[in-house]
Structure formats: C-alpha cells, structure tokens
Amino acid sequence: xxxxxxxxxxxxxxxxxxxxxxxxxxxxxxxxxxxxxxxxxxxxxxxxxxxxxxxxxxxxxxxxxxxxxxxxxxxxxxxxxxxxxxxxxxxxxxxxxxxxxxxxxxxxxxxxxxxxxxxxxxxxxxxxxxxxxxxxxxxxxxxxxxxxxxxxxxxxxxxxxxxxxxxxxxxxxxxxxxxxxxxxxxxxxxxxxxxxxxxxxxxxxxxxxxxxxxxxxxxxxxxxxxxxxxxxxxxxxxxxxxxxxxxxxxxxxxxxxxxxxxxxxxxxxxxxxxxxxxxxxxxxxxxxxxxxxxx
Amino acid sequence: xxxxxxxxxxxxxxxxxxxxxxxxxxxxxxxxxxxxxxxxxxxxxxxxxxxxxxxxxxxxxxxxxxxxxxxxxxxxxxxxxxxxxxxxxxxxxxxxxxxxxxxxxxxxxxxxxxxxxxxxxxxxxxxxxxxxxxxxxxxxxxxxxxxxxxxxxxxxxxxxxxxxxxxxxxxxxxxxxxxxxxxxxxxxxxxxxxxxxxxxxxxxxxxxxxxxxxxxxxxxxxxxxxxxxxxxxxxxxxxxxxxxxxxxxxxxxxxxxxxxxxxxxxxxxxxxxxxxxxxxxxxxxxxxxxxx
Numbered sequence: 001x002x003x004x005x006x007x008x009x010x011x012x013x014x015x016x017x018x019x020x021x022x023x024x025x026x027x028x029x030x031x032x033x034x035x036x037x038x039x040x041x042x043x044x045x046x047x048x049x050x051x052x053x054x055x056x057x058x059x060x061x062x063x064x065x066x067x068x069x070x071x072x073x074x075x076x077x078x079x080x081x082x083x084x085x086x087x088x089x090x091x092x093x094x095x096x097x098x099x100x101x102x103x104x105x106x107x108x109x110x111x112x113x114x115x116x117x118x119x120x121x122x123x124x125x126x127x128x129x130x131x132x133x134x135x136x137x138x139x140x141x142x143x144x145x146x147x148x149x150x151x152x153x154x155x156x157x158x159x160x161x162x163x164x165x166x167x168x169x170x171x172x173x174x175x176x177x178x179x180x181x182x183x184x185x186x187x188x189x190x191x192x193x194x195x196x197x198x199x200x201x202x203x204x205x206x207x208x209x210x211x212x213x214x215x216x217x218x219x220x221x222x223x224x225x226x227x228x229x230x231x232x233x234x235x236x237x238x239x240x241x242x243x244x245x246x247x248x249x250x251x252x253x254x255x256x257x258x259x260x261x262x263x264x265x266x267x268x269x270x271x272x273x274x275x276x277x278x279x280x281x282x283x284x285x286x287x288x289x290x291x292x293x294x295x
Numbered sequence: 296x297x298x299x300x301x302x303x304x305x306x307x308x309x310x311x312x313x314x315x316x317x318x319x320x321x322x323x324x325x326x327x328x329x330x331x332x333x334x335x336x337x338x339x340x341x342x343x344x345x346x347x348x349x350x351x352x353x354x355x356x357x358x359x360x361x362x363x364x365x366x367x368x369x370x371x372x373x374x375x376x377x378x379x380x381x382x383x384x385x386x387x388x389x390x391x392x393x394x395x396x397x398x399x400x401x402x403x404x405x406x407x408x409x410x411x412x413x414x415x416x417x418x419x420x421x422x423x424x425x426x427x428x429x430x431x432x433x434x435x436x437x438x439x440x441x442x443x444x445x446x447x448x449x450x451x452x453x454x455x456x457x458x459x460x461x462x463x464x465x466x467x468x469x470x471x472x473x474x475x476x477x478x479x480x481x482x483x484x485x486x487x488x489x490x491x492x493x494x495x496x497x498x499x500x501x502x503x504x505x506x507x508x509x510x511x512x513x514x515x516x517x518x519x520x521x522x523x524x525x526x527x528x529x530x531x532x533x534x535x536x537x538x539x540x541x542x543x544x545x546x547x548x549x550x551x552x553x554x555x556x557x558x559x560x561x562x563x564x565x566x567x568x569x570x571x572x573x574x575x576x577x578x579x580x581x582x583x584x585x586x587x
Contacts, residue, residue, distance in 0.1 A: 008412075014490040015411040019419060022404045025460050030426045033437030040436065093333065096326050103331075109573060110334030113341060115580075116565045118519035120537035121558035125344045128551050134356050135551065137343065141358060169337070174580060181581045219585070230430060233521045237541050254432050254522070261436050262526055274433040281430055 040271035047265045058272035067248060068256070068273075075229060075253045078164055079284070082228040086168045086175060087220060093172070094179030095209075108180075112173035119170065123237035126166040127153065130238075153238060156249040163250050167234045171227065175220055182216030183209070218292045222285050229281055230254055253277050344562065347555040355552050369556040379557060381532055382539035386561070389455050389524075389535060390517040396459040397513040398506055404460070405468030406494050410480060426462045435526055442527055453527045454535065458517060464509050467583055471505035472498060508579025511572070515565060536561040 005013065041058055045051040062068050097107060114122070129137045130152035139149050152162040186209065194204050210217075232254040236243055243259065244251025253273065261270035347355055349365040373379050408420050438457055439448075447453035475498050483493045499506070524535045534542065540557050543549065569576055 011411055011490075012413040015407050015413040015416070018403050018407045018411075018490075018494075022400055022423075022460055023419065025400075026423060026426060029438075029457060029459075030429065030434070031422075033434040033441070034429050036437040036440075037433050093330070096330055100323075100327055100330060102327060105573075107330050107334050108577070109570075110338050112577065113338050113566065113569065116515065116569045117341065117562050118537055118565070120519070120521055120540050121344070121561045122340060124540065124543075124554050124558050125340045128347075128555070129340070129343075137358065140356065144358070166340075169340070172337070174584070177577055177580050178584050181585065223584075230432065232432075233537075236521075240541070257432055258522065258526075261439075267436055267440075271436050274430075274436065278428075278430055278433050282428060 037271050037274055040268055041275045043268045043271075045267045047267055051268075054268065058269050061269065062272055062276065067251075070248050071244075071251050071253055071256045074160065074249070074251055075231075075280075077160060078167075078231050078252055079225055079228045081161065082164055082168055082231075083221060083224050086171055086224060087217075089168075090172050090175035090220075091179055094176045094183060095205075097176065098180055098183045108177070111176050114170050115173035117170060119167075119233035120237050122166055122170060123234050126162075127238050130162055154246055156246050159239070159246060159250045163234050163238050164231075166238075167228070167231055171224060175224065178216060178220055179213075182213050186212045214292070218289070221292065222288050225284055225288060226281060229277075229284065232258070253280070341562070341566070344555050344558050347552055348559040350552050352550065352552055369552050370560070373553060373556045373560065378531060378534075378539065379536075379560065382534050382536045383560065385451070385454075385533065386518055386536040388451060390514050392451075393455050393458050393517045394510050394514045396455075397461060397464045398510050400460045401464030401509060402468040402472075402499065402502070402506065403494065404465045405470075406472050406498055408465075409469045409472040410475075410477070410498070423462050423465055427466075431457070431523070435523060438523070439526055448527060449529045449533050451533075454524050454533075457523060458513075458520070461513070463583075464513065467509055468502065468505060471502045475501050504575070504578065505582060507572075507575055508583045511568075511576055511579050512583050518561075518565060 002010070002013070040051075042053065042055060043051045044054045044057070093111060097104070097111070100107065128135065131139065132149060132151070133139045133143050136152075138152070142149060151158060153159050190208050190212070191204065194208060199207070229252075231252050235250055235252055235255055236258070239245050239250055244255045254277065257270050257273045257277065260266050260273060342360060346360050346362060348369050349367070350362040351364065351366070351368075354362055404423070408416060408423075434457065442448045442453045447456065479497055479501075480493055483497045488496070519537060520535070521537045521541070524538045525541070528534050528538060531539070531542070540554075540561060543554060543557070
C-alpha cells in the first residue's frame with residue numbers, strides 16, 4: 001500500500017510517524033497537566049478526600065492571605081534587585097574583558113566557572129560563609145579585622161539579599177558570555193568612524209554600543225527576570241531549618257507553592273498559586289518586551 | 296533604528312574576531328588587574344569548598360585556603376557511607392538517559408518541523424512553542440498526581456519523565472537544521488535512502504555542534520535539577536545528589552568538612568567536563584542562549 005503513495009503522501013506518512021511519540025508526550029506531559037492545574041485551582045482537595053468544586057474560593061483566599069502578599073513582595077524584591085544588579089555587573093565585566101587580550105581565555109573561565117555548579121551544593125558553601133563566629137568565613141574575616149559581626153541568615157532584613165547573592169553569582173558567567181558575544185558582533189567600522197570623528201569613549205558607549213546591543217539586552221533581561229521570579233533552590237537550601245524564614249522574609253512564590261502542596265497537601269490552593277505564578281511570568285515578560293521594543 | 300535588526304551576536308564572532316592588540320599602557324594594566332582580582336573572587340566559593348573538603352575538622356574554621364595537611368579521608372568517609380555513592384549513580388543514570396532522549400527526540404522533531412511539508416505542521420509547531428511559556432512549577436502538582444496514580448513515585452522513570460523532551464531543545468535543533476541544504480536531503484532521497492536514514496546519516500552529522508550544545512545543557516540541567524526530584528522521591532536510596540545533599544539539614548550538628556566534601560563531589564564532575572570541553576561549552580552557551 002505504501003508503495004502506491006506519491007512522494008508527497010509518503011512524506012506525510014513519515015512526518016507523522018516521526019511526530020507520533022513526541023505529540024503523545026507533549027499532550028500527556030505538558031498540555032493535559034496544564035489544563036489539570038487550572039482545573040484543580042477551582043477545587044478543594046487535600047489529596048486523600050474527595051475533590052469538591054469551590055469556584056473562585058482558592059483565589060479569594062489567596063488575595064486575602066497576608067502571607068501571600070508578603071511572598072509576592074519578596075518575589076518582586078528578588079526580581080527588582082537581582083536583574084538590574086546582575087545585568088549591570090555582567091555588562092561591566094564583559095565590556096572590559098572584551099578589551100583585554102592577555103590571558104583572555106583564563107579570565108573568561110574564572111567568571112564562567114560558577115555557572116557550572118549546582119545550586120544546592122553552592123547554597124551549602126554560602127550558608128557556611130554566612131554562619132556566625134567561629135564557623136562562618138565572612139564573620140571570621142570581619143572579626144579578624146575588628147569589625148562587628150553581621151547577622152546574615154537569621155535577620156529579617158539581611159537574609160533576602162544574602163540568599164540573592166549566590167543566585168546572582170551563579171548566573172553572572174552566562175550573562176558575561178552572552179554580552180561578549182553581543183559586543184563582538186558590533187562591526188568595528190562603527191568604532192573606527194567614531195574614533196576618526198573624535199567622539200569620547202563615554203559617548204561611544206551610550207550612542208553606539210548600548211543601542212546596538214539592544215537584542216542582547218532584551219534577551220538577558222527577560223531570561224534573568226524569569227529566573228529570579230522562579231527562585232527556589234537557593235532559598236530552600238539556605239533556610240532549611242525554617243524554609244523561607246526568618247518570619248517568611250525570604251519566602252518566594254515557588255516555595256509557598258511547594259509548602260502548600262507538599263507540606264499542607266492543600267492541592268487546590270497550591271494550584272491556584274501556580275496559576276498566579278504563570279500569570280505573573282507572562283505579564284512581566286510581555287511588559288518587558290513592550291518596554292524594550294524597537295520604536 | 297533599522298540597523299539593530301541585522302546585528303545579532305553569534306558564537307563564531309566570540310571565538311574568532313579578537314579585538315586588535317592594544318599597546319600596554321597604565322589603563323590597560325589596571326583594567327587587567329581588576330578583572331583578574333574579580334575573577335579570583337568569583338571562584339573563591341569553589342576554592343573554599345574544595346579546600347575545606349581536604350581539611351581535618353580542627354582546621355575548618357580558619358581562613359587558610361591551603362590546608363596544612365591536605366588529605367582525602369573525607370572523600371573515603373563520605374563515599375564509604377554508601378548513600379552518597381548511590382545518589383551519585385542515580386544522578387548519572389538520570390542525567391545520561393535524559394540527555395540521550397533529548398538529543399534523539401528534540402532533533403527528530405526539530406528536523407521534521409524544519410524539512411517536511413505536511414498538514415498539521417504549523418499547529419504542531421505552535422503547540423510545542425506554546426509550552427515554553429508554561430512554568431515547570433505549574434505542572435509539578437499534576438505530575439505528582441499522575442505519578443501517584445500510575446505508581447511512578449520514587450522510581451527513575453518518575454524522576455525522568457517530565458524532561459525526556461523539551462521545547463527549548465526542539466527549537467534549538469529546528470534553527471540548526473535550517474542550515475542543512477535541502478539539496479543534500481533530496482540527493483540522499485534519490486540515492487534510495489529512507490527518511491529515517493536521511494535524518495540519521497545525512498542531517499545529524501551536519502549539526503553536531505548544536506547537538507553537543509544541547510547535550511551539555513540538558514545534562515547540566517538534569518544534574519543540578521532539584522525541585523521535581525525532591526517532590527517525586529521518598530526513599531533515601533532514590534535521592535539524586537542535590538536532593539541528598541539538601542537532606543543534611545540542621546546547621547547545629549553539621550560537620551562542615553563533610554558537607555563540603557559532598558558539595559565538591561556533586562560539583563567536580565561538571566567542572567572537569569567544563570575544563571576539558573571549555574571551548575565547545577562556551578560556544579554552545581552562546582548558540583543555545585541566542586538561537587533557542
């Protein structure tokens with residue numbers, strides 16, 4: 001039967017034969033769960049009992065839950081601190097590293113290495129650094145030069161930045177590499193023209209480099225924002241004794257979802273939180289693409 | 296500005312077009328020194344992790360980077376414990392199987408969407424693309440329920456199944472198959488190869504750099520994956536390295552040199568892979584970051 005088909009029809013048969021398993025995979029492992037998560041968000045279900053339809057109850061509970069608003073605020077602090085700090089630092093490093101040739105590959109390697117580490121392993125290292133005297137490296141260093149101790153992870157004000165630091169640190173190498181690829185793609189003739197015209201370095205940076213780097217910047221802003229909005233590994237592993245603590249001051253949305261679903265087993269409520277996370281990610285990405293669009 | 300459209304960064308530019316040599320002046324020396332010090336600061340956490348894993352307990356709390364009497368006792372202790380060794384094997388199996396699956400299926404789907412014309416092509420393309428917008432965290436609850444009903448909790452399959460194919464990998468591969476000329480495929484067809492042979496023997500060898508980039512990304516992603524393995528595993532034997540490491544809990548009774556040894560064991564393999572394949576990995580990061 002196959003022999004009687006035209007070449008075009010054979011192509012169609014092959015294409016669907018290749019796609020059969022993947023289409024099944026995406027339907028069962030991606031689309032069905034997406035619909036299911038939305039469905040569960042309208043139900044009350046503790047995993048053992050029956051699923052009962054509750055309409056918008058989970059969402060109204062969420063909006064009147066003070067912990068949710070605290071968590072929402074934390075999540076945006078991670079985003080609003082993490083993204084600008086890491087992008088500015090990464091650009092600074094990339095801009096200067098691009099102008100250096102001596103041991104260029106070695107320097108690039110030093111900046112990139114943290115990207116290859118696992119968040120859980122490094123959370124332990126940073127957690128050790130942050131311990132009070134006599135354990136922690138930072139406080140020991142401070143003590144040895146006579147500066148008072150800093151309470152990192154047990155303080156409601158210091159804990160969030162202390163957890164954000166390793167997250168920024170681990171992602172920096174990736175951003176530096178992407179920025180350098182962007183810088184290298186700018187044709188040298190632009191810079192030569194500017195030099196002949198006697199334009200200052202500062203003006204070249206603002207008028208040539210940054211505008212031409214726009215696609216790179218847009219990509220990195222959106223990519224790193226999504227990363228910070230979904231922060232979990234670092235927080236969970238640096239506050240193991242009391243995840244998200246002290247007093248919920250470091251708890252991001254994903255950690256709240258995890259605890260609601262797998263500590264309290266309140267599946268409906270957790271599903272509603274995941275839908276909110278989805279909407280937040282979508283709105284933030286669209287907003288950034290709109291802000292940074294080509295005018 | 297119309298010109299911004301054309302200037303897209305690319306991986307080749309990063310590796311080949313080095314800037315012209317500048318005369319060494321004071322500014323340049325200062326620039327290099329600051330970059331060097333910054334780079335050293337960047338690797339300090341890794342250096343302290345490895346250094347502490349080679350120390351005796353009484354040395355752990357001093358700031359010295361080079362241990363007085365470096366030794367491997369911590370490693371033998373941690374690995375003889377058995378649990379860590381098991382987690383290491385679990386992580387390897389899961390990362391390798393997931394990587395192989397992604398390299399095969401993502402490239403097959405990417406190839407099909409790129410080189411075949413068939414009804415439904417556009418819908419499949421948009422459907423897979425749209426899954427990129429759905430965060431994993433939204434899917435973990437339904438995945439957990441599914442695993443519970445089908446008996447997948449606490450199994451290798453349960454840990455791996457969500458990551459066997461990725462939309463990101465599919466689009467990366469689709470982009471790269473665009474660079475394979477249709478004439479090559481047409482010629483192979485005339486030679487009497489079937490479509491499966493054409494994909495495997497003609498198209499795949501032409502996109503090897505992209506396959507390498509994809510493999511590295513998928514492997515690293517699964518080696519360090521945390522939230523889903525944490526949810527789906529219950530028994531200590533089924534933990535992956537990150538979940539196992541995370542389970543060491545309370546700071547009060549932590550033996551920091553042993554924790555650092557565990558952290559080093561889960562970090563050193565990826566660092567070694569990086570040091571060997573540095574060039575390909577950096578190229579791969581740029582390709583994956585910008586085309587995916």
